[in-house]
Amino acid sequence: MTNPLIICCAITGSLPTKAINPAVPISVAEQVESTQEAFEAGATICHAHVRNADETPSADPDKFAALKEGLEKHCPGMIIQFSTGGRSGAGQARGAMLSLRPDMASLSVGSNNFPTRVYENPPDLVDWLAAEMVTYGIKPEVEAFDLSHILQAVKMHGDGRIKEPPYVQFVMGVKNAMPADKHVFDYYVETVNRLLPGAPWCAAGIGANQAALNEWSIAAGGHART
Amino acid sequence: MTNPLIICCAITGSLPTKAINPAVPISVAEQVESTQEAFEAGATICHAHVRNADETPSADPDKFAALKEGLEKHCPGMIIQFSTGGRSGAGQARGAMLSLRPDMASLSVGSNNFPTRVYENPPDLVDWLAAEMVTYGIKPEVEAFDLSHILQAVKMHGDGRIKEPPYVQFVMGVKNAMPADKHVFDYYVETVNRLLPGAPWCAAGIGANQAALNEWSIAAGGHART
Ligand SMILES: [Zn+2]
Ligand SMILES: [Zn+2]
Ligand SMILES: [Zn+2]
Ligand SMILES: [Zn+2]
Known part of the structure; x- marks a missing residue:
C-alpha cells in the first residue's frame, strides 16, 4: 500500500504584505491563480487565509466564499482548508466562515505566546470552533504550537469533541513558542504515533525553519507544508 | 556527595477556601503557623501566595512583607518563594512584591490554557518579571505548564534574562494544560538533563495528581512539592 505525500500549500498567511514580498497573493483572484500553480505542481491541500484590500488579515465569510468558489472551479479535487487562526479576527468571528463547509x-x-503577544484560544472558544466543525462535517487540522496541544487534541477526540483521529500539524520556530528543535520534533512524532497510531500528521516551520521542518517531516513519514 | 531531597511546601495556593477545606491557612498568622509545622517536618522551601480577608487572592506587597517577616522569625533558614502567578493580580502588579527580595x-x-480561561503571560510581562528578579537577586522557579516553557527558560538563561541555570518545576494535571502523563514527565526530565545538565528540578501535580507526581519526581532525581 503506498502512502502518497500530502503537500499542503499555505497561501498568503496572515502577515506578509506586498511591501515585504511583491509576489504574495492578496486579492481572491490572486490567491486562486497562485493556488492553481501550486495545485498543478502537486499540492493537495490549500491552507487559506483571506485579506482585506489594505492587506490586513480578515475573517470575512464573503471573502472565504469567493475563494472557495474560485478554488473549486480552478483546482477541482483540491482539499480546501480555512484558517480559524487568531490573527484574522477575535472570538467566534474566527469561525464565522465554517458554515461554508470547507473540507x-x-x-x-x-x-x-507569539513574538509580541499571547495567542489566545480560551477553552470555550476552542470547544465552540470544534463543535462548528462537527456540525458542518469539517475535518480539523490541529495546530500544535506546544506539546500539550497534541494531548489535548487526543482528549477531545476521546470525548467526541473531535470526530475521527485528529490530523495534527506541528508548528515550530515561532518566537516565544516552540523553537525548531529536532529532539522535540522527534518526540512529537513519537507522541502522535503513541496516542494516534496510524494517523497522518504534518509539520510547518516558520520563516527560516521551513526547509528544515519539511526535511524532518518527510524523513519521518509526515506530510509537507510549503 | 549527597544530594538532599528538597521539599517545597505550597501554603494556601490561590484557590482553596475555608469552605472547601477549613484547615487552609488564610491570614498571615495562620500561614506562618502552618509553614512552621511543615518546616519542622523537613520542608525547605515555602512557596507562598497571600490572600485578602475575604479569601480572594492578593498580590499586596504589604501582606507579602508581613509573611516574610513572620517566616524569617519562625522558620529561620527556610527558603522563601513568592508566587508571581496570574491568579493574584494582573500585569506588573504580579511582581510588585519582588523588591522585598525573597530568596x-x-x-x-x-x-x-487553564480550566476555564487563558493563563496570560505576555512576553513583555515575562521579561519585566525576569528583570526584576535579576535586579533584586531572586532565583526564579520556572513554572513549566508545557514543554516549550522549558526551552524558553533555557533561551532566557542563554541570553542573560535568567541568571544561573533555571530551576524548573513541571506542573501537570491542570485541565486544558498538560495532563499528568508519565511519558511526558520522562521527556521533561530528559529535556532538563539535556539542556540544563546537573540543574535541580521539581514537579507539582495538581489535585489528585499530587501523589503520583511526587513519586515520579523522587524516583527520577527531582524534588518534591507538598
Ligand atoms: Zn495559517
Ligand atoms: Zn498541514
Ligand atoms: Zn503557586
Ligand atoms: Zn517547587
Missing part, C-alpha cells in the same frame, strides 16, 4: 479548517486547542 | 519567586515564561 478542513485549522483548529488551535490551546494557548501560547 | 526565590515563581516565574511563568509562556502562556497556556
